[in-house]
Amino acid sequence: MKNCLFGFLMLFTVMASQAQNDTIKRNNFGKNEIKINSFFLLLGVFEPSYERNLSEQSSVGVSAFIPFDRENIDMDINYYISPYYRIFFGEKYAAGFFLEGFGMLNSIDHQYYVNRNNYTEIKDNxxxxxxxxxxxxxxxxxxxxxVFEVNGGIGRNLFNTNTEDDNNILVGKFGFNLGYRF
Incomplete structure (x- = not known):
């Protein structure tokens, strides 16, 4: 009987110490992240991100797309600001595979042609x-x-898409983000 009681007490002690270690690990993670898209930085675009972890499985954040080297890249986009919500499916705290829903306020250069007296003029708007x-x-x-992150997404502009030659109906976002969680 003493052996069973001693064995049960040892098992309970080991389980309790394991539970304490899990709690310490889980609470030791920060909830804030600052990241930068390293791929776009090489292309001449500054895209910083801030993300706040709400729980083990979800987070919210915002990213901004700001081109600074327009001579070396051919891009129609002037800027975007994109808030997002993520659901994680990994076993670590706010890490692993995720699905994202996002909104994007964007500004795009739109070129259109104006025909006047047998002369075609290209205008930017x-x-x-x-x-x-x-x-x-x-x-x-x-x-x-x-933190290292790889992501990609596609969205559809909701307004100003009523012209026939408009090829800016779909927007995309992708990145190879490097950052720090604190």
């Missing part, structure tokens, strides 16, 4: 629009708090 979309990706985190 900046069109501001709002898109809704979805995406997916994966997030990995080191024990030191550094």
């Amino acid at each position: 900046a069109v501001t629009d709002f898109a809704l979309g979805f995406g997916l990706g994966g997030k990995w985190m080191t024990s030191g708090g550094f």
Whole structure:
């Protein structure tokens, strides 16, 4: 009887110490992340992101797309600001495979042609629009708090899409983000 009681007490002690370690690990993670899209930075675009982890399985964030080197890249987009919500399916805290829903306020250069007396003139016009979309990706985190993320998504502009030659109905976002969780 003493052996059974001693064995039960040892088992309970081991389980309790394991539970304490899990709680410490789970609460040790920060809830804020700052990231930058390293791929776009090489192309001449600054895209920072801020993300707040709400729970183990969800987070909200916002990213901004700001081109700074227009001479070396051929892009129609002037800027975008994109808030998003993510649901994670990994076993780590706010990491692993995720699905994302996003909104995007964007400004796109729209070119159109004007015909006047057998002369065709090309005009530029900046069109501001709002898109809704979805995406997916994966997030990995080191024990030191550094974050690596790969994501991609597609959305549809909701306004200013009534012209026949408009090829800016769909918007995309993707990235190879590097950052830090604190």
